[in-house]
Amino acid sequence: MALSRRNFLRKAATGGAAAAAAACTAVTAAPEANALQRPPKPMPPDAVGLLYDSTLCIGCKACMTACKESNGLPKEINADAQPWNEGTWDSPVELSAKTFNIIKCFTDGAASEKDREKDGFAFIKRQCMHCADPSCVSVCPVSAMTKNATTGIVNYNPDACIGCRYCVLSCPFGVPKYDYDDPFGKIGKCELCSHRLAESKLPACADVCPTGATLFGRSEDLRKEAHRRVALKAGERTEHPRGDIGGTVGGQRPGHEATVHAVYQPHIYGETELGGTQCLAVSAVPFDKLNLPTNVPEYGYPTLSEGIQHTLYAGMVGPAAVFAGLAWLAHRNAKDHPEE
Ligand code: SF4
Ligand code: SF4
Ligand code: SF4
Incomplete structure (x- = not known):
């Protein structure tokens, strides 16, 4: 034949x-x-990250403003939301190449009580999770995305980037965004304020957070603090650290004393998801309601x-x-x- x-x-x-x-x-x-x-690749022993506590967040968005200021990012109003929500709490509505950090709000029914799933509301902070075994680093063909061997911070080098957007497609958290307005088409994402850490300054979001809802520190210390919080009982009085949990960057600050008003979910988001992330979250509302990906494996892709x-x-x-x-x-x- x-x-x-x-x-x-x-x-x-x-x-x-x-x-x-x-x-x-x-x-x-x-x-x-x-x-x-x-x-799986283990987290470096001195990895650093953020702990976000949804129950402590008051939705002031000071962290978003500080993030923009410290990274030289412009104000952004989503095109499909103009002009009705210009200047309102909701604007911008998503992470973008010009918005590395966003506070979103979950609501249900009458949304009358904070940190309640039914007829309640809750905040969630989204930024790069600084994964222990990051997909964005794995797929980048020119090593424009790199993971620092000491701090574990996932950094981006615009000079090396060829704009292929593999990182955008690969990230399970939808974090890196391509800047279509930039003629060279660069990526934007949180780098844990590496430029500020190099000057012994706190990441801007943790620096300005008034309640300690966003807390910086060694990932291991943050993980222990997260476990302490999820074990707290409603009605307990406790002091939450603010700024840097270890006090090494920016010094020790007075804590934020608060009464636990809602029972935490018994899980720490980021402890096991996709092999673990250096940024963790705790909440009283289930994480899927906060639009965090929950149906994910315990190993990095x-x-x-x-x-x-x-x-x-x-x-x-x-x-x-x-x-x-x-x-x-x-x-x-x-x-x-x-x-x-
Ligand atoms: S600064 Fe703190 S309290 Fe205010 S929105 Fe950000 S995380 Fe929440
Ligand atoms: S969250 Fe996405 S962008 Fe950030 S380190 Fe993980 S894979 Fe990379
Ligand atoms: S660490 Fe810096 S870049 Fe990342 S979300 Fe916080 S302020 Fe923004």
Whole structure:
């Protein structure tokens, strides 16, 4: 039977698809999928981050203003929200290349009581989570996204960026945003105010937060503080640290004394999600209501994607097998039809 160019390509594609399908089957057929995963990357021991406590947040948005000021970002009114919400609490409504930090509000029914799921409302702060094993770093082909080996902060280098937007697509939290207004098309996202930390200043959002709802510190210290909070009982009087939990950046500040008015969810968001994140959140309202992704695995996606790549490309056996298959098909075609 003549092997036309079309048939040749079809067979070659079928072979490639079979190889890809085998890899996909291995990945999706948990728990065998774990065989292809590489080990998760641990958080650096001195990783730093933020702890956001929704029950302490009063929605003042001082953190948003300070974030814009410290990062030289302009005021932003979403195009589809003009002019009705210009200057209102809701504007802007999403993270963008010019808004690295946003406070959003969940409401239900009459929204008459704070931190209540039914007929209540609650705030949530969104910014880069500084993942322990970040997808954005894994997919960036030119290492414009990097994770600091000491602090764990995920930084962005606009000079290295080629604007491919892989990081935008890969982030499970929808954080990096592409700036379509910039002729060079750069990415915008929170870098945990690395420029301020370099001057021994607190990240701006934690610096200005009046209640300690946004708290900076070593991730491990923040994790312990988060556990302390979720164990608190409604009606208990307690003092919440403000600024830097360790007091090493910006010094010790007087705490914020408050009565626990709502029972915390028994989970710390970011402790396990996607392999853990250096920014954590606690809340009295379920995290899915606050629009945080909750149906996510406890491993970072790079453990799978890099595991598969490294398995397929180990010793170049996979590509060599594909090449050998193609060469065999070409050879057979040439032998069967020497005149073509
Ligand atoms: S500054 Fe603090 S209290 Fe005010 S909105 Fe931001 S996190 Fe909430
Ligand atoms: S939240 Fe997104 S942008 Fe931030 S480190 Fe994780 S993957 Fe990267
Ligand atoms: S750490 Fe800095 S850049 Fe990140 S949200 Fe806070 S103020 Fe904005």
